[in-house]
Each structure stands twice: as C-alpha cells, then as structure tokens.
Amino acid sequence: MVLSHAASDTDVSVHSTFASRYVRTPLPRFKMPENSIPKEAAYQIINDELMLDGNPRLNLASFVTTWMEPECDKLIMSSINKNYVDMDEYPVTTELQNRCVNMIAHLFNAPLGETETAVGVGTVGSSEAIMLAGLAFKRKWQNKRKAEGKPFDKPNIVTGANVQVCWEKFARYFEVELKEVKISEGYYVMDPEKAVEMVDENTICVAAILGSTLNGEFEDVKLLNDLLAIKNKETGWDTPIHVDAASGGFIAPFLYPELEWDFRLPLVKSINVSGHKYGLVYAGIGWVVWRNKEDLPEELIFHINYLGADQPTFTLNFSKGSSQVIAQYYQLIRLGHEGYRNVMENCRENMIVLREGLEKTGRFNIVSKDEGVPLVAFSLKDSSSHTEFEISDMLRRYGWIVPAYTMPPNAQHITVLRVVIREDFSRTLAERLVIDIEKVMHELDELPSRVIHKISLGEEKSEANADNLMVTVKKSDMEKQREVINGWKKFVSDRKKTNGIC
Numbered sequence: 001m002v003l004s005h006a007a008s009d010t011d012v013s014v015h016s017t018f019a020s021r022y023v024r025t026p027l028p029r030f031k032m033p034e035n036s037i038p039k040e041a042a043y044q045i046i047n048d049e050l051m052l053d054g055n056p057r058l059n060l061a062s063f064v065t066t067w068m069e070p071e072c073d074k075l076i077m078s079s080i081n082k083n084y085v086d087m088d089e090y091p092v093t094t095e096l097q098n099r100c101v102n103m104i105a106h107l108f109n110a111p112l113g114e115t116e117t118a119v120g121v122g123t124v125g126s127s128e129a130i131m132l133a134g135l136a137f138k139r140k141w142q143n144k145r146k147a148e149g150k151p152f153d154k155p156n157i158v159t160g161a162n163v164q165v166c167w168e169k170f171a172r173y174f175e176v177e178l179k180e181v182k183i184s185e186g187y188y189v190m191d192p193e194k195a196v197e198m199v200d201e202n203t204i205c206v207a208a209i210l211g212s213t214l215n216g217e218f219e220d221v222k223l224l225n226d227l228l229a230i231k232n233k234e235t236g237w238d239t240p241i242h243v244d245a246a247s248g249g250f251i252a253p254f255l256y257p258e259l260e261w262d263f264r265l266p267l268v269k270s271i272n273v274s275g276h277k278y279g280l281v282y283a284g285i286g287w288v289v290w291r292n293k294e295d296l297p298e299e300l301i302f303h304i305n306y307l308g309a310d311q312p313t314f315t316l317n318f319s320k321g322s323s324q325v326i327a328q329y330y331q332l333i334r335l336g337h338e339g340y341r342n343v344m345e346n347c348r349e350n351m352i353v354l355r356e357g358l359e360k361t362g363r364f365n366i367v368s369k370d371e372g373v374p375l376v377a378f379s380l381k382d383s384s385s386h387t388e389f390e391i392s393d394m395l396r397r398y399g400w401i402v403p404a405y406t407m408p409p410n411a412q413h414i415t416v417l418r419v420v421i422r423e424d425f426s427r428t429l430a431e432r433l434v435i436d437i438e439k440v441m442h443e444l445d446e447l448p449s450r451v452i453h454k455i456s457l458g459e460e461k462s463e464a465n466a467d468n469l470m471v472t473v474k475k476s477d478m479e480k481q482r483e484v485i486n487g488w489k490k491f492v493s494d495r496k497k498t499n500g501i502c
Helices: 039-050 070-078 091-107 126-147 165-173 192-198 221-235 323-361 388-398 427-446 477-499
Strands: 119-123 156-160 177-181 203-209 241-244 268-274 286-290 302-304 311-313 364-366 375-380 404-406 415-420 459-463 470-474
Touching: 070 323, 091 119, 091 286, 091 323, 119 126, 119 323, 126 165, 126 203, 126 241, 126 268, 126 286, 156 165, 156 192, 165 177, 177 192, 192 203, 192 221, 203 221, 221 241, 323 364, 323 375, 323 427, 375 388, 388 404, 388 415, 388 427
Parallel strands: 156 177, 156 203, 203 241, 241 268
Antiparallel strands: 119 286, 268 286, 302 311, 364 375, 375 415, 404 415, 459 470
C-alpha cells in the first residue's frame, strides 16, 4: 500500500518564484502572517520592492559612505554576528576599537605620549557622540557649581543656528538651553565674536562646527578659542569648546594640516567625528575623543561584570554590531595618511570640476566655500520663474538625488541645492551631472513661469465683497512652495497627456 500525504503550500519548494502564488499575494503591512513562505520567495519579493529605492551612489544629499572595497565587505560580513559589547568574548574586536580611538586622538593632536592611551569611545554615529560629549560637559559644570555652592539648574550651550538637529535633540532631551547665534545672508556659520558675547556663567560649552551641513564651511575655531580665552580670564570662568567635526574631522588633517581647530587649541576639550562620513565606512560608526581623562567625569562611566569580566562602558545604547568598528580599523591601516590624503584631494578636485561647470552655465550663485567639506551648494541667480525645488524634482528623472532646502532663520529666503562629493563621485559623474542640470534648466525654460506669479511675491489678491477693494492675504513659505510645486506637477502631467506619452 502506497502512503502519501498532501503537502501544504509552505512545504513546496519554489522552483520559480514568479510562477508561484507568492507574487500575486499582498504582502503583510501591519500584522505578522500566519504562515511561512519559502526563503527564495521572501528574498525575491523584498529585493524587488527595494529596487524602488534610490541608487545610493547617486544620492548626493548624503555625506555617508556608499562604497567600500570588496575585501572590507568580506570583513564586515564575517563579523556581522558579533555583538561589540561582549568585550570578554571578543577581546580582539575591543582591541581594534581602542586602536581606532588612539589613532584618531593622535590625528586630532591630543596631548598624549607615544604609549599613552587616549580617552574616547566608538558610537553608532556623531549624534550619540555629541550626546556623550554634552553629558560630560554638563556633569563637569554641575560638579563645579555644586562645589562652589552656586545654582546648577540652568545649563546652556552656545552654538550657531547652522548646527545639525542632534544638538537640538541633546538640548531638549537633557534639559539644556540651546543659545543659537543667528546666521545672516552671505554668512552661514557661527560668528565667534557673537558666540562669545552669548557665553555666561551657565554655559557648559561652546560648540563649533568643522564642516557646516548647510554649505560645508569650517567655522573659525582658532578665533573662537582666542576670544573665549580672553573672556574666561576676565570673568574667572573656564568655559570650554567642543568641536563637532562630524564631516570635517577626516578632511582637515589631510587637506589643511596647518589649520588649528583641534586639541592644539587649549580650550578644545572634546571632538566628535563620523567614521561613516569621510572616515570612509558604511553607516553606523562615530567617534568621540576627549583631551584627557579629567574631561570625562568618572561617574558617567559604568562598570559591568555580567558578561565575564569587568568592563567599563560609556554609551547611550548597549548592544551594537562589531562590523563598522572593524571596517574603520581596516580603512585606517589600509589607507594610512597617504591614502586618506589622496582620497580627500580627489574629492576636492572633483568638487572644483562641478563648481566650475555650474559657474559656466551663468545660472547659479555658488554658496559653498573653497575651504571646507568638498561639496557644492548653489542657488539660482534668478528664481522669479522657477525654483530650486523644481530643479531637485526634475533631476530625479535622471537618477540624481540632489536636495533643495531653505537656510535657517534670518536667511530663510535663501534656497540652495547641495551636492556632496564623496569618494565614489568621479570626475565623469561630475561632468555628467552638469550636463543633466543644463538639460533640466532648458526644460524649465520651456515651461511657463510659476503657475501663479503672485505666489512668488508672497501674496494672493482677492476682491472684497462690498467695496471691490484688493485684499492681500499673506501665505507661509511652505504654502507657497507647495502651491508652486503642485501647480508645476499638474502642468507637466497635463502636458504628458496631450503629447501622448505613456
């Protein structure tokens, strides 16, 4: 007697995913499904949906690394199952992190002896690094105020209005007042003189940015240090400086070695840098280093032993992968000073190619500076007919992801486009981008001006019922941008229909 049984759908091996029922079944979006599906089908379905994402190499909005050598990719995959926090189980990985901290501290000219261990830690990015540095400043300030018998409930930080949002998060999450130095048209970084004027006895630190997110410009940390030293001497305070070198920390030492921004300045007590930006590692690694042990209060460091040995830890999270730490060590020893210098010089040269190409069009003002992060920030010379947002939108048709954004308060009427030049952005791509921008500008020239020109003036007129008077209604910047873009999209859609495009 032959015994047989009916196999369930999930028992059947999928020989052709596209011939199976799985490609016609809606994917779960809110609840976990009751039944399993074959691994081949799960992979294919998810992979297909991910094709709709943008191409990371053409994502020119991001500072984050999108390419690494295959040998490093192998190291990453071989260590992807290691939990970094298990230091006793993975002592070599811990040692590699310590080596990275020491190398970065020496790169930033920390006052260390040849064999002296640096004080620092790896993080999941500069946001966590800034939180840790901020907490150290706050606790040290509080301890001093308590010892002096003074109030310690109103700490503040002085920054420029151009800081990344993680500084606002720190201020809000840890109850620290954020005192921002306003920017102005043509000057998009923190003014050191104004910053020092805002410092008071409750200021836990002044945060300087080495590589502004807005236009890549380096702030003048040396001038800030000198002015703050004078004020500290006059007041008896000892207000320190933190340098947010998320973008510029791996650029300045190789392109501008004589620039004083780091621990060569006595008031700089801590520095953060993103390994996953110009440290040339995939997303998920940042670093923060302190000048010396006295700048990191001991009470912030926790000691645990339930993983096998006494382990000090100073992080906001606990578990994290080891891959990015290992990848950072790979890049540091693989490239060395020579390799990093070559990469940064290539980025700067390709930035110049792009900038000059845009200047030759005669259509744009360049907002970024020559010295700073290799990027090009630019705006339209004439935005009366079309906007930077339209250019950004139309460039996506060519695969490019180029962000358009408005500047912070006091310069919010300025809109810019920004292209970040990363290691994998070649001269060929720079020249191709200029060609595509010229195509977009030609297409925009053939379109009508903004749908309702009065929107560009920030007002809409309507007749009053009684006296037939013209009434002016003010609109917000967001409403104006939305109406312009929606009107333009409608025009393009109608044009496609009339042209028979399918």
